[in-house]
Amino acid sequence: MGWKGTVRSVGAAVRAAERDAKRRQRELEWQQKQYEKMQELEQAAYEVEVYENHIDVIQSIHKECSPPIDWNKIFSSKQPTEPQKNNDNESEARQLLETYKPGFLDRLFKREEKKRALLSQNIDDAVKTDKAHYKSRISKWEKETEEWKESVAIAKALLDGKAEAKIKAIENLQPFSEISNLGSSLSISVYDNGILEAKINVHGNEIVPSETKNLLKSGKLSVKNMPKGRFNEIYQDYVCSCVLRVGNELFSAIPDNLVIVTAVDELLNSQTGHLEEAPILSVAVSRSTIERLNLEAIDPSDSMANFKHNMLFKKLRASIELNV
Secondary structure, three states, rough: OHHHHHHHHHHHHHOOOOOOHHHHHHHHHHHHHOHHHHHHHHHHHHHHHHHHHHHHOOOOHHOOOOOOOHHHHHHHOOOOOOOOOHHHHHHHHHHHHOOOOOOHHHOOOOOOHHHHHHHHHHHHHHHHHHHHHHHHHHHHHHHHHHHHHHHHHHHHHHHHOOOOHHHHHHHHOOOOOOHHHHOEEEEEEEEOOEEEEEEEOOOHHHOOOOEEEEEEEOOEEEEEOOOOOHHHHHHHHHOOOOOOHHHHHHHHHOOOOOOEEEEEEEEOOOOOOOOEEEEEEEEEEEEHHEEEEEEEOOOHHHHHHHOOOEEEEEOEEEEEEHHH
């Protein structure tokens, strides 16, 4: 299978491995259509479940990843075998003519000559059919060969560390669709030393809720402003989860063993009073380290201790800097 064929299979594999939070999210989206039909208490319970599911989703982004592409295997793959001509249909038609023996009715109604002419015509038709089948197989082989050549070429370029190949592979694989669906945006660049950096704009204030939703004992909905400490806890987990997901997706798409992932968000500049984009987390993600992690069980924020990183998160009016 060429690398484009691999790309087509990636989506199906990811959907098959979809985490529980995402499946529940889809169910809740379906229930939303029934929202207007619910009674007040049912609506309250539904809103709380949607809220809790959203928190679960944004803190578990790292739990999914596209299947890795084996570029070494693609590079060493063999060219598709050129199809050979065959005359199966012609041979069958000739055999029918050669073995034709007129029956009693053919002789009685003098249909022998007509039957032989028809069988002879069938041979001509069979020759055309064989040619058409061969032409179709050749056309398919030529397409597969072009895809194979492209696959081998990009595999070689990736294994050689070519920056253009890295960008091309990521653009074609599009492994960051879920993150972009959440509202985050991402850009890729490659430094002169070959190290790739992914910058993700997390838009935290848009993704992390500013309110909490709970059910009172009466079953009614309670909506309150989210405490700053809780907001920052969720925000930090969301950012770290995104960084882990981006790093893991990059390792699935390209053969690099080290990538830099930097999360950027709008922060208040106390000197100017304006919001400005600034890095809040930059991580040197190594393939060997992330492969050792149990991504289903880790706390995204705590897992940063496994990597060299710089972290800056605003908490209330103070700031915390962690340098490893």
